[in-house]
Amino acid sequence: MSLAVPVQAETPDPTASPAQLARVRGVPMMELPLDLYIPPDALEVFFDTFEGPLDLLLYLIRKANVDILDIPMASLTAQYMEYVEIMRRKNLELAAEYLVMAAMLMEIKSRMLLPRPPSVGQGEEDPRAELVRRLLEYERIKQAAHRLDRMPQLGRDYMAVEVWIEETLTERLPEVNVDDLEAAWRWLLARAKMTRHHRITREELSVREHMSIILRRLAGAGFVEFSLLFDPLRGVPVLIVNLLAVLELVRESLIEMTQSEPFAPIYVKIAHEGS
Numbered sequence: 001m002s003l004a005v006p007v008q009a010e011t012p013d014p015t016a017s018p019a020q021l022a023r024v025r026g027v028p029m030m031e032l033p034l035d036l037y038i039p040p041d042a043l044e045v046f047f048d049t050f051e052g053p054l055d056l057l058l059y060l061i062r063k064a065n066v067d068i069l070d071i072p073m074a075s076l077t078a079q080y081m082e083y084v085e086i087m088r089r090k091n092l093e094l095a096a097e098y099l100v101m102a103a104m105l106m107e108i109k110s111r112m113l114l115p116r117p118p119s120v121g122q123g124e125e126d127p128r129a130e131l132v133r134r135l136l137e138y139e140r141i142k143q144a145a146h147r148l149d150r151m152p153q154l155g156r157d158y159m160a161v162e163v164w165i166e167e168t169l170t171e172r173l174p175e176v177n178v179d180d181l182e183a184a185w186r187w188l189l190a191r192a193k194m195t196r197h198h199r200i201t202r203e204e205l206s207v208r209e210h211m212s213i214i215l216r217r218l219a220g221a222g223f224v225e226f227s228l229l230f231d232p233l234r235g236v237p238v239l240i241v242n243l244l245a246v247l248e249l250v251r252e253s254l255i256e257m258t259q260s261e262p263f264a265p266i267y268v269k270i271a272h273e274g275s
Contacts (some may be wrong), residue, residue: 053097053100053101053102054101054134054135056098057101058142071132073109076105077105077109080101084098084099108128108131112128177259177262180259181266184226184266185243188239189236191232192232192235192239194232205241206241207245211248214246214255218255218270224269225265225266230242230243254271255269
């Protein structure tokens with residue numbers, strides 16, 4: 001919870017020595033109008049903002065320039081209660097954590113003022129120890145938050161921009177789309193079905209053999225249209241093995257596929273040939 005301490009501005013005394021109070025349309029005003037009414041809370045200046053009771057205590061300690069490990073509880077409690085009283089008058093919905101801290105300070109102050117029984121050992125913990133621990137931990141967290149806030153932030157310290165850099169050195173052709181490859185394959189299947197004959201044969205087809213055939217066909221030929229690597233007259237099984245051979249060559253980076261534009265014919269060539 002962020003809590004601010006307001007300071008009410010004083011109303012100028014109209015009976016004071018003549019002085020220019022303001023200018024209205026270029027005309028100086030030396031005294032306030034008799035019928036002017038300024039509400040008591042017309043102007044409030046907020047100068048100290050605290051994020052909680054620990055923040056307020058840390059501010060009072062640093063303001064008094066005292067050692068945080070040896071806090072003068074009497075003066076610290078008195079100053080804290082003054083601030084809490086100002087906050088209570090200006091903000092009726094004062095956070096309960098401020099009142100809880102006030103009760104804790106009073107308890108520590110009373111424990112330090114009361115005489116200790118002789119039976120209490122010398123190893124009794126200082127009543128301020130828990131408060132000091134919480135203050136030191138809060139100060140470390142606050143310093144870390146300040147370091148993070150000083151780091152450049154998007155939208156506060158800099159803005160993100162997009163710059164289009166046109167490549168003029170080399171022409172970059174679009175990559176082959178899977179849908180285009182599928183469409184070309186379906187077209188080949190359609191052509192194969194048109195010339196299909198009812199033959200019952202058993203033929204052993206080797207993917208490696210067809211890979212060698214394709215490489216020999218592409219050697220020195222540059223770019224070859226994808227469909228020319230297939231012979232629909234040989235039937236669907238040969239087409240399937242041929243397609244597997246092409247895909248295997250692409251996977252092993254032995255051949256490359258390219259396309260001049262979307263939906264254009266697909267071309268195949270041996271990888272790194274003539275580059």
